[in-house]
Amino acid sequence: MEAIAGIAKNKNIHVIEDASHAIGSRYEKGKKVGSCCHSDMTIFSFHPVKTIATGEGGAVTTNKKELYEKLLLLRNHGITKDPSKFVNPPTEPGLPATRNPQPAARFGPWYYEMRELGFNYRLTDMQAALGLSQLKKIARFIKRRREIVKRYNQVFKYLPFLTVPYEREGVFSAFHLYVLQIDFEGINKSRTRVMQELREEGIGTQVHYIPVHLLPYYREHFGFKEGDFPVSEDYYRHCLSVPLYPKMSNDDIDRVIEAVSGLKT
DSSP, X not given: OHHHHHHHHHHTOOOEEEOTTOTTOBOGXXXXXXXXXXXXXXXXXXXXXXXXXXXXXXXXXXXXXXXXXXXXXXXXXXXXXXXXXXXXXXXXXXXXXXXOOOGGGSSOTTOOEEOSOOOBOOOOHHHHHHHHHHHTTHHHHHHHHHHHXXXXXXXXXXXXXXXXXXXXXXXXXXXXXXXXXXXXXXXXXXXXXXXXXXXXXXXXXXXXXOOGGGSXXXXXXXXXXXXXXXXXXXXXXXXXXXXXXXXXXXXHHHHHHHHHHGGGO
């Protein structure tokens, strides 16, 4: 992100940081993801499987007042009730024309203005309450996630057909996902077969994710094709996520380790 921020600054580009998987993570020197130290805005997801959940929805953080005020408008149909933001406030009916009232007295408390073409992007009160309660537990959630990752790595890093997730020195990952790189050719099994074998052991897996440029919309609208981004395509050919969530028991972890370790047989 620091490198991206440097490029963006030189090119006068705004940076919106996708931190949907990274709440609770930290950059170098302990800077928190979401502090917008390398971006104009940072977005988070509270989907049910994320580190903390509200059922759906998310949040945006920013350090810039003008962006904050724009976000408030956009999430609420573009409507404001802030008198300092009114453009064309009406005169309160019945007020003497000779009076020169203060701005706040020119209209009733019912008055509002639509300033932007906004959206209904508010969390419900119940979702927000759930999210706040989850925030109080985030340190515990992340601690357990990292314990599971450490246990996985202790075994998987010694298996020649696996590459474990990489955490750069000096940073701190909350590890929303545990994505292995698997040499499917080396074990002479397709990814589909591997997923089926693990499913038979009661272990769910998933592919995170198909490269965006390979999806039909981006191919059709922007002319992307296979081979345009070889690094992401190579990653995609080998990636597979195995279970990682705070309520996993030690027995669950050992069962995943045993099943994955046995894929070569």
